[in-house]
Amino acid sequence: ALSVGAYGQKMTDQVIQQQRAEAMKTPFQRNQEKNAADYKIAKQLMEAGNHKGAIPYLQAAAERDDMDSKLDLAMIYEYGDGVPVDLAKAQSYYLAYFKHNSLELTSIKLATFFCSGAGLYSDDGVIRDPERGLEILKRHYSREWKVELDWWKYVCYLSHPGRS
Numbered sequence: 001a002l003s004v005g006a007y008g009q010k011m012t013d014q015v016i017q018q019q020r021a022e023a024m025k026t027p028f029q030r031n032q033e034k035n036a037a038d039y040k041i042a043k044q045l046m047e048a049g050n051h052k053g054a055i056p057y058l059q060a061a062a063e064r065d066d067m068d069s070k071l072d073l074a075m076i077y078e079y080g081d082g083v084p085v086d087l088a089k090a091q092s093y094y095l096a097y098f099k100h101n102s103l104e105l106t107s108i109k110l111a112t113f114f115c116s117g118a119g120l121y122s123d124d125g126v127i128r129d130p131e132r133g134l135e136i137l138k139r140h141y142s143r144e145w146k147v148e149l150d151w152w153k154y155v156c157y158l159s160h161p162g163r164s
């Protein structure tokens with residue numbers, strides 16, 4: 001069956017159903033679809049070795065709270081893949097990722113940043129806060145891991161003399 005659309009074009013029932021389905025999507029669903037499309041393009045670019053070209057797609061998805069994009073951006077800026085190393089940006093993306101996915105990997109990365117293990121200069125924009133770094137680690141280290149947590153305390157406070 002054919003119908004006439006708002007501008008006089010002929011539309012099939014299938015097209016009408018597709019338009020209705022699109023209109024029924026929530027903003028969350030639309031964002032998820034955009035994130036998936038942007039992340040797919042970014043992954044293809046990164047696999048081709050074009051990390052710099054992937055950044056705009058990753059940033060767009062990260063702004064819509066895509067966690068995989070935030071983690072990839074953190075690693076790109078930490079290691080300088082196609083861009084200059086920017087540890088402050090890396091730290092902020094790791095922190096944004098960590099707030100939703102507190103995995104051990106990101107806990108250790110953030111503890112390293114907060115405890116001054118990352119960054120060579122005090123003016124590199126990295127936030128150094130050993131207490132915050134240790135609080136992040138405490139989420140993962142139970143009493144059985146006291147030795148590891150004590151080691152982290154040593155590392156964190158070694159670079160901040162006068163604190164104990």
